[in-house]
Amino acid sequence: MNLSRKAINFDLSTNKLKKYFSDTREAYGSIKNFMLKNGFEHRQYSGYTSIKPMSDKQINLLIKRLTKKCAWIGSCIKEFDVTDIGEQYSLKDTIQSLCTQELNKKINHNKNLQIQSNQKSQDIEL
DSSP, X not given: OOOBOEEEEEEEOHHHHTTTOSSTHHHHHHHHHHHHHTTEEXXXXXXXXXXXXXXXXXXXXXXXHHHHXXXXXXXXXXEEEEEEOOSOOOOHHHHHHHHHHHHXXXXXXXXXXXXXXXXXXXXXXX
């Protein structure tokens, strides 16, 4: 039995959802509420990760409960993947730091261009 945190990602057919919902966001909201109440956090779009490690059996039971609550999902599902999460670490801080450095370079470059432009204007006036 593989006990690990799980990632669940899915894709639903918008056209098929329209048969069940006037606003397709309702479907995603129903799934989100279900997932949050069942030990998952919403990461992005249609992606969720379990807060605690789960077994494959627990995932199967989760899916059974989901299909009972959202019976429409069977005809709307395009894909539904479950992945065991191995070692995970965030690169958010690294990305933000690198972007700040790049933005600062651009700001300094623009300042230098402005200084050069001002100097040329002064030279022309003389």
